[in-house]
Amino acid sequence: MSASHPRLVVVGGGILGTMHAIEGARRGYSVVHLERDEEPLGASVRNFGLIWVSGRAGGGELDLALRARERWEEIALLAPGAGFRANGSITLARSEAELAVLEEAVGRSDARLRDLALMTPAQVRATNPAVLGEVRAGLWCGRDATVEPRRTLPALRNGLESTGSYSYLPSRQATEVRPHAVRDHTGQWHEGDIVVCCIGAWPGGFLAEALAAAPLRRVRLQMLETEPFLEPVTTSLADGDSLRYYPAFAGEALQGLPPQADVAARWRAQLLLVQRVGGELTIGDTHDYSEPFPFDVDDEPYRHLVHVAAALLGSDLPPVRRRWSGVYSQVTDDRLYYRAEVAPGVVVVTGPGGRGMTMAPAIAEETFL
Numbered sequence: 001m002s003a004s005h006p007r008l009v010v011v012g013g014g015i016l017g018t019m020h021a022i023e024g025a026r027r028g029y030s031v032v033h034l035e036r037d038e039e040p041l042g043a044s045v046r047n048f049g050l051i052w053v054s055g056r057a058g059g060g061e062l063d064l065a066l067r068a069r070e071r072w073e074e075i076a077l078l079a080p081g082a083g084f085r086a087n088g089s090i091t092l093a094r095s096e097a098e099l100a101v102l103e104e105a106v107g108r109s110d111a112r113l114r115d116l117a118l119m120t121p122a123q124v125r126a127t128n129p130a131v132l133g134e135v136r137a138g139l140w141c142g143r144d145a146t147v148e149p150r151r152t153l154p155a156l157r158n159g160l161e162s163t164g165s166y167s168y169l170p171s172r173q174a175t176e177v178r179p180h181a182v183r184d185h186t187g188q189w190h191e192g193d194i195v196v197c198c199i200g201a202w203p204g205g206f207l208a209e210a211l212a213a214a215p216l217r218r219v220r221l222q223m224l225e226t227e228p229f230l231e232p233v234t235t236s237l238a239d240g241d242s243l244r245y246y247p248a249f250a251g252e253a254l255q256g257l258p259p260q261a262d263v264a265a266r267w268r269a270q271l272l273l274v275q276r277v278g279g280e281l282t283i284g285d286t287h288d289y290s291e292p293f294p295f296d297v298d299d300e301p302y303r304h305l306v307h308v309a310a311a312l313l314g315s316d317l318p319p320v321r322r323r324w325s326g327v328y329s330q331v332t333d334d335r336l337y338y339r340a341e342v343a344p345g346v347v348v349v350t351g352p353g354g355r356g357m358t359m360a361p362a363i364a365e366e367t368f369l
């Protein structure tokens, strides 16, 4: 379009849209970025902020996660406000059966790529002195990292604004596409060499038809945050139930796990815990696949998650400060995410599931290949 700079239009201010804006700017595009809300409110600000390599399936999924992890580290240098920390994680086993799953993981050929190590309880405590509860062992992953999800998007946009060829247009809802262009609700058309729509879990009218047959489903999660916890929790933490949800742990030893506790099974719960820079603990999560989703959050899984977290830390938690739910879009076939051209020069990218915060930089890179 423009003789000097190619032009990229991005729809959606979540992490996928923002990483596409960053990737476009890196490749010399001038970027126009539309977001429906005044400030994004979707999955990208409701998550843990875990850049989670440990749980990814070996092969293509791990390769993409490792590339994303590398890009996150580079991007974080330009956006220090995102709070990127290479803090690593420890997945804690409390039984012999869980320990067997960890042993299987460290025995795999890709363990070194993930920087995995099996830890005794004493090594767990030396690495993360906040873990004072009874544990049988820990699985260290040195490639896992964290960002601050409530600060990341504005911090990334600040970095983009300094390029001089980026304009962010909040409170603009995309309503229609035609080849190489998208119209917002004010009637303005935005033309681009490429238009990338990263509209998250709720595509709305303008893409509803294009996505009607796409292999996508929505998943709803419940989360909480405590008041500041006084001890530093130096790594992110996961419990043994997380082994059931992350594909990295699929294998013979996983079959040896006893059934989950009733409440955890009912809510498809796992414990993930990360300390925010202000000391608060973000704790989750649950998984609900059946729509329509409830509009309220339910107390039962919170009581369970707080109980598990307190048992692992060997200490009462501070009072809960906030609770919320979030919904992500997930591909239901063997793709890692969904990308489709819905009109010439107009691409939709969504469906990364529970790994979108991790994978977004590498997914954006692939869009331009």
Ligand SMILES: Cc1cc2nc3c(=O)[nH]c(=O)nc-3n(C[C@H](O)[C@H](O)[C@H](O)COP(=O)(O)OP(=O)(O)OC[C@H]3O[C@@H](n4cnc5c(N)ncnc54)[C@H](O)[C@@H]3O)c2cc1C
Pocket: 011, 012, 013, 014, 015, 016, 017, 034, 035, 036, 037, 039, 040, 041, 042, 043, 044, 045, 046, 047, 048, 049, 050, 051, 052, 172, 173, 174, 175, 198, 199, 200, 201, 202, 203, 204, 206, 221, 222, 223, 284, 285, 325, 326, 327, 328, 329, 349, 350, 351, 352, 353, 354, 355, 356, 357, 358, 359
């Ligand atoms: C509770 C929870 C915890 C999670 N934890 C993690 C984690 O720790 N690590 C990890 O890797 N992943 C995690 N995930 C997954 C991750 O958050 C998502 O995969 C990712 O945020 C999806 O990003 P997105 O940009 O596609 O969607 P969103 O963040 O939902 O952004 C989509 C944006 O598009 C905008 N939009 C939609 N329609 C229009 C339109 N018509 N016009 C203009 N704008 C529009 C929306 O307003 C929204 O801001 C978690 C998800 C949830 C819900």
